[in-house]
Amino acid sequence: MEFFRVEKGDVVVITVNLKRATMVEAEEFKQVLVNDIQRDFKKIVVDLSSCEFIDSTFLGSLVVSLKKLTGLGGDLRLVGFQPAVHSMFELTRMYRVFESFKSADEAVQSFS
Amino acid sequence: MPESEKRSILIIDDDKTIRKLINHHLKLNNFTPFEAENSLQAFDILKKEKIDLVLSDVTMEGMDGFEFCKKVRENENHRFLPFIFVTAKNTLEDKSRAVESGGDDIITKPFEINELILKTQALIRRSDIYRTYGIRKSLQKSFEEVTPKILFVDDDPSMSRLFKFNLEKAGYECSVADSVDDAMEMMKKNIPDVIVSDIMMPKIDGFEFRRMLLEQPSLKDIPFIFLTAKGSEEDILEGYDLGITDYVVKTAGPKLVVAKVSAIINSLGNERKKVISELQEATSSLRTKVVPDTFPVFDGFSISHIHIPYKGIPGGDFLDYYQLDENNLAVILGDVMGKKWGAWYFAYAYAGYIRSALRSVLQNAKDYSPSEILQQVNLTVYGDTKISEVFATLSIIIINNKTNELKYSGAGDIPIIYKNSKGELLSIKSKGLLLGFSKMGDYEDNVLQLKTGEQVYLTTDGITDSRAKSLESFGEHRLYEIIRDIKTDENSLEIIQKKFDEFTESEYDDDISLILISVNS
Numbered sequence: 229m230e231f232f233r234v235e236k237g238d239v240v241v242i243t244v245n246l247k248r249a250t251m252v253e254a255e256e257f258k259q260v261l262v263n264d265i266q267r268d269f270k271k272i273v274v275d276l277s278s279c280e281f282i283d284s285t286f287l288g289s290l291v292v293s294l295k296k297l298t299g300l301g302g303d304l305r306l307v308g309f310q311p312a313v314h315s316m317f318e319l320t321r322m323y324r325v326f327e328s329f330k331s332a333d334e335a336v337q338s339f340s
Numbered sequence: 341m342p343e344s345e346k347r348s349i350l351i352i353d354d355d356k357t358i359r360k361l362i363n364h365h366l367k368l369n370n371f372t373p374f375e376a377e378n379s380l381q382a383f384d385i386l387k388k389e390k391i392d393l394v395l396s397d398v399t400m401e402g403m404d405g406f407e408f409c410k411k412v413r414e415n416e417n418h419r420f421l422p423f424i425f426v427t428a429k430n431t432l433e434d435k436s437r438a439v440e441s442g443g444d445d446i447i448t449k450p451f452e453i454n455e456l457i458l459k460t461q462a463l464i465r466r467s468d469i470y471r472t473y474g475i476r477k478s479l480q481k482s483f484e485e486v487t488p489k490i491l492f493v494d495d496d497p498s499m500s501r502l503f504k505f506n507l508e509k510a511g512y513e514c515s516v517a518d519s520v521d522d523a524m525e526m527m528k529k530n531i532p533d534v535i536v537s538d539i540m541m542p543k544i545d546g547f548e549f550r551r552m553l554l555e556q557p558s559l560k561d562i563p564f565i566f567l568t569a570k571g572s573e574e575d576i577l578e579g580y581d582l583g584i585t586d587y588v589v590k591t592a593g594p595k596l597v598v599a600k601v602s603a604i605i606n607s608l609g610n611e612r613k614k615v616i617s618e619l620q621e622a623t624s625s626l627r628t629k630v631v632p633d634t635f636p637v638f639d640g641f642s643i644s645h646i647h648i649p650y651k652g653i654p655g656g657d658f659l660d661y662y663q664l665d666e667n668n669l670a671v672i673l674g675d676v677m678g679k680k681w682g683a684w685y686f687a688y689a690y691a692g693y694i695r696s697a698l699r700s701v702l703q704n705a706k707d708y709s710p711s712e713i714l715q716q717v718n719l720t721v722y723g724d725t726k727i728s729e730v731f732a733t734l735s736i737i738i739i740n741n742k743t744n745e746l747k748y749s750g751a752g753d754i755p756i757i758y759k760n761s762k763g764e765l766l767s768i769k770s771k772g773l774l775l776g777f778s779k780m781g782d783y784e785d786n787v788l789q790l791k792t793g794e795q796v797y798l799t800t801d802g803i804t805d806s807r808a809k810s811l812e813s814f815g816e817h818r819l820y821e822i823i824r825d826i827k828t829d830e831n832s833l834e835i836i837q838k839k840f841d842e843f844t845e846s847e848y849d850d851d852i853s854l855i856l857i858s859v860n861s
Contacts, residue, residue: 281813284733284801288677291731295777320733320752321773 231260239336240264243275251285258289261304265293270302273335277308282316294326303327305335347392347464350385352376352408353426354400358449362395362426365453371460379403379411386412391421393464395456398427398434406441413442422463426451488605490514491532493523493549494567495541499590503536503567506594510602520544524552527559534585534601539568550582563604567597630658630695638669640741640860646833648852650802657800657851660695662702667742670702670710673753673855674734675800677774694721694732694775710736710749711783714772718751718783721776731774735798737857739790744859746788746796751775754804757797757823758788765820793828795858802850808843818843832856 230253232243242260246253264272274290276282294304306328309317317323329335349371353359359375366373374389376382378400385391394412398405405425412418423445425438430448438446444463447456490512494500500516507514515530517523519541535553539546546566553559563585586600635644645659660672674694694717701716714736721732733753739746748756750770758766772783788796799819806814822839826832833856840852 283805284675284677288731291677291774291777319754321771322752325773325777 231257233260233264236336237340238269239271239273239339240269241273241275241332241336243278243332245278247278247280249276249279249282249286251283254286254289257286258292261289261293262296265296265300265302270297270300271339272297272302272304273307273329273332273339274304275307275332275335276313277310279308279313280310281312284316284320287316287320287322290326291322303339305329305338307332307335346370346372348372348374348389349460350374350376350382350389350391350394350396352379352382352394352400352405353397354378355397358397358426361453362456365457366460369457369461377401379408382408383411386415386418393422393424393460393467395424395426395460398425398429398438406437406443409438409441409443420467422467424459424463426456487511487513488533488601489530490601491517491523491526491535493517493520493535493537493541493546495519495538499538503594503597506598507601510598512601512605520546520549520552523549531558532562534563534565534604536565536567536597536601539566547582550584554582565597565600565604632659632661636661636663636669638663638739638741640744641669641739642858642860643669643671643856644833645855646837646852647854648848650848650851657802657853658695659853659855660698662699664702664705664708664738668708668738668740670708670713671737671739671798671855671857672698672734673798673800673853674732674775675753675802675851675853676732694734697721698736708738708740708747709785710738710747711772711785714749714751714775714783715781718775718781719779722779731776733800734775735770737796737798739857744790746790746857748786748788749783751781751783752777754799754801757799757820759795759797759823761791761794763824765824790859792859792861795823795832795856797823798855798857800851800853802848802852803840803854806840806844806849806852809845809847814840814843832858 230245232245234241244257249257261272272293290304290306297304304326306326307330309328314323317326327338329338349366351359351362351366351373353362354377363373363375374385374391376385379402382394382396396405396408400408403411405427409423409425412421412423423443425443425446426449427434427446428449435446445459447459490507492500492503492507492514494503494516495518497518500518504514504516515526515532517526521544523535523537537546537549544552546568550564550566553562553564565586565588566584567588567590569590585604588597588600631647643661647657647659650656656676658674658676662670662672664670672695697717697720698713701713705713714734717734731752734751735748735753735756736750737746737748737756748768748770749772750756751772752774753770755767755769758768760766768786768788770784770786773781775781790796803819804814804816808814818839819836822836823832826835833854836854
């Protein structure tokens with residue numbers, strides 16, 4: 229499964245099981261996030277530990293969801309940046325708007 | 341502007357002087373105005389003419405403006421007709437009534453004629469974008485060229501093997517389901533282009549399968565062929581009642597099925613062509629270009645670019661040059677995120693939107709600060725809730741040919757590359773956020789004092805993210821190495837493109853854009 233989803237209390241953790249997260253999967257991924265937002269989940273953690281690379285389109289789907297969530301008083305937090313992913317966030321300055329954590333547990337706890 | 345391209349505006353006001361005033365200014369701004377004194381006349385004009393926007397008073401004899409607007413909205417063809425109220429009523433209650441009745445905007449009397457013209461232009465531009473956005477779904481399909489996928493449903497494995505073999509030989513991808521349950525499960529992951537299904541199957545039969553598909557909006561329009569051993573007319577009739585595309589008797593053999601599938605796929609291909617030509621038409625009607633045809637002429641500098649849209653369809657990247665005055669030139673490069681994730685057509689309209697928003701900010705720019713221009717455009721984009729799901733990176737550079745000063749500010753963009761007179765490469769980073777993400781984008785100006793022979797490159801992620809057949813990315817380091825090795829008398833862009841083409845074998849993954857600014861010696 230490309231996107232593995234688990235609920236921990238009122239926090240949803242979505243693990244992206246892809247080495248390369250790109251435009252091919254971005255639409256489906258966005259849909260996964262939109263579904264949760266529509267179901268009133270406001271605290272979402274996305275685990276990117278498996279990703280060696282994400283492209284700007286995939287990043288776009290994270291950004292759209294973050295904007296939606298913050299508008300609703302929620303947040304989207306990230307876990308596990310590999311080097312290329314880290315530099316993508318740095319390059320687009322998106323590390324400044326996403327809070328990131330070392331582990332999913334840490335990210336989940338940051339919401340409480 | 342040719343007469344046919346002019347936009348028609350309907351002015352409704354019982355005051356003749358106001359009508360004439362608005363009429364006069366609309367004409368000056370290349371619109372075709374129509375006048376009505378009251379709602380009756382207005383309805384008449386709406387019926388006869390193709391109106392692009394309505395400017396309506398509220399207090400009128402007979403039906404008032406609010407009621408009129410409601411009535412107009414009841415007509416399917418006018419549901420999205422841009423509608424602005426022009427009224428002396430300015431209480432909150434009036435404004436909320438204006439919105440409730442379906443108005444898009446409200447201008448209070450006494451009004452500034454310039455404001456009225458600006459709002460009219462802006463609303464027309466926006467409705468152009470939304471109108472074209474509406475067809476994005478059908479366009480998205482046509483964007484990808486893929487092997488057509490056939491889903492073959494039959495409980496008899498020998499049948500499935502036979503047809504799968506023949507369909508694959510004909511160049512299709514064929515997956516096989518041995519029951520309707522299996523087929524439904526497979527379609528959760530992969531939507532086929534054509535379904536071929538047996539009728540007689542245990543548990544759920546083909547007719548029931550077809551009924552199940554018809555209940556699902558995402559599946560009901562997939563061309564559907566019944567394949568059956570029974571040739572009785574009853575079956576055929578029942579089949580056609582279910583809106584199937586075709587019907588083949590098993591004994592006719594796999595060749596006939598392949599022929600029928602091919603005919604369907606070809607007709608889908610024609611649809612695709614039709615949609616592409618619609619796109620081209622819509623593109624020209626938008627009259628927004630995303631890339632200029634020529635390089636700017638600017639004393640003391642040479643400016644050129646490469647721009648190759650992904651699969652030849654414009655949209656993701658946009659670039660522009662704008663001469664602010666005789667000594668200052670603005671150079672702009674942007675990348676709309678999500679060209680390829682369902683919004684790719686919208687990306688084109690959006691690129692045009694940003695480009696024109698930029699132009700209107702630039703027209704009124706007082707001090708030439710790229711960060712201030714960025715922030716103003718950011719506010720426009722941020723405030724427009726209807727486009728809040730699309731983001732763009734943007735780099736703005738302003739060069740002055742008197743002082744050789746270059747000012748740069750960026751929004752989520754890739755650092756610009758500065759090759760100085762010693763041949764060193766410096767990556768100049770900006771810190772601003774993606775356009776439209778937050779109200780304050782936190783933009784700042786970087787200033788470079790350029791010397792003779794120095795170069796500045798701007799690019800988007802298309803070049804660095806593109807991959808070779810071996811799946812290796814071109815990467816920043818390759819681009820830097822190539823630029824470092826270019827000698828002063830060589831044609832930089834030609835060399836970069838040649839090396840890039842060698843690496844990718846001219847198969848790009850995205851829009852390719854690169855702008856080069858060099859100071860003449």
